[in-house]
Every structure is written in C-alpha cells, then in structure tokens.
Amino acid sequence: MPYSVTTTQLPDVLLLTPRVFGDHRGFFYESFNQRDFEEATGVNARFVQDNHSRSSRGVLRGLHYQTQQAQGKLVRVTAGEVFDVAVDIRKDSPDFGRWTGHILCAEQFQQLWIPPGFAHGFLVLSDHAEFLYKTTDYYAPESERSLYWNDPDVAIDWPAVADVLLSEKDTESRALRLKDI
Numbered sequence: 375m376p377y378s379v380t381t382t383q384l385p386d387v388l389l390l391t392p393r394v395f396g397d398h399r400g401f402f403y404e405s406f407n408q409r410d411f412e413e414a415t416g417v418n419a420r421f422v423q424d425n426h427s428r429s430s431r432g433v434l435r436g437l438h439y440q441t442q443q444a445q446g447k448l449v450r451v452t453a454g455e456v457f458d459v460a461v462d463i464r465k466d467s468p469d470f471g472r473w474t475g476h477i478l479c480a481e482q483f484q485q486l487w488i489p490p491g492f493a494h495g496f497l498v499l500s501d502h503a504e505f506l507y508k509t510t511d512y513y514a515p516e517s518e519r520s521l522y523w524n525d526p527d528v529a530i531d532w533p534a535v536a537d538v539l540l541s542e543k544d545t546e547s548r549a550l551r552l553k554d555i
C-alpha cells in the first residue's frame with residue numbers, strides 16, 4: 375500500500391504517510407494517486423483545485439472555511455515546517471469545536487486529509503514554508519470565513535513563536551468566534 379494512514383484526535387481527519395523511494399540521486403514518490411488515496415482512506419473525493427503558498431516564520435494562515443462549497447483539503451509541506459490545524463465546525467458533529475494539530479515538514483512527506491466541514495489553518499515554524507494542497511471544491515471568496523485562531527473556546531495549543539503574522543481578515547477584530555459560526 376503506497377500510503378500508510380493513521381487516525382488523529384478527530385476521527386475523520388487522517389494523517390497519510392506516502393511511500394518514498396530514496397536513492398543516490400535523491401527521492402521519488404507519488405504525491406497523489408487517486409486510486410491509492412481512496413483505497414487507503416475510504417474517502418471518495420474529487421479534487422478540483424491545487425493551491426500553493428509560501429510563507430515566512432510566524433505566519434499564521436487561518437482558520438479558514440467556506441459556508442458554501444465547503445472544501446475537503448489534502449495538505450502537505452514541500453519546504454520547511456508548519457503546525458497544521460483542523461477544527462471540526464460541523465454543527466451536528468459530536469466533535470464540534472474540537473481541534474487536531476500536527477507538525478508537517480518537507481523531510482517527513484506526511485499529508486493531512488481534512489474533510490469538508492472543518493476550519494483549517496497553519497503556523498509556520500521554519501524560516502520559510504511552502505504549503506501545497508488539493509481541494510474538493512472551488513474557492514468561493516464570498517462564502518469564505520475565518521475562525522479566530524486564538525479563540526479560547528477552541529483553545530488550540532499553538533507552538534510558541536516570537537511574532538504571529540496574520541492577514542487582515544484573520545485578525546481578532548475581523549475573524550469569527552466559535553460561538554458565532
């Protein structure tokens with residue numbers, strides 16, 4: 375099986391470790407294979423968009439979700455290291471408001487599957503990080519929302535960084551609280 379899958383603190387969020395072939399030239403691996411992904415996870419997803427961002431140390435992007443066209447995301451890091459977080463915001467879920475966080479780094483090749491219905495974000499722990507992800511629906515800016523990264527009702531245990539750098543929409547005054555979503 376080219377992926378090994380482990381569960382996380384949230385039953386529907388999965389950590390995937392692909393099989394990597396290293397040799398004297400470097401490495402090769404299949405960063406995505408639809409058939410193997412389905413077989414390993416039991417998830418029947420159709421990915422329609424690939425995204426790539428680069429960020430510097432202390433950048434925190436998130437916690438983002440879309441009220442329409444909710445996106446499932448298969449995320450990975452190809453340079454540097456991040457702390458990646460998913461929060462269950464499905465109103466009918468017994469895990470509503472609970473989070474899971476994982477270090478993703480280029481050297482480990484791990485990927486996180488975050489189903490639709492979760493808010494997602496990450497904090498960059500290295501000088502820079504390149505973050506790549508596939509999504510199961512298209513970007514819908516009018517329905518995009520940000521859950522405040524430091525909402526005490528979610529209480530994410532973020533690794534300490536000197537300065538957290540946010541976009542305007544992710545700041546305390548603009549982002550939503552768990553109780554308001």
Ligand SMILES: Cc1cn([C@H]2C[C@H](O)[C@@H](COP(=O)(O)OP(=O)(O)O[C@H]3O[C@@H](C)C(=O)[C@@H](O)[C@H]3O)O2)c(=O)[nH]c1=O
Pocket residue numbers: 425427435436437438439447494495496513541
């Ligand atoms: C997310 C996104 C942004 N954009 C544009 C809008 C904007 O001008 C510029 C930067 O967008 P943002 O500030 O929203 O980028 P960013 O803060 O990196 O947003 C992303 O954060 C992570 C945590 C996620 O989970 C993603 O789904 C997405 O919300 O790129 C697109 O054209 N397509 C997209 O899919």
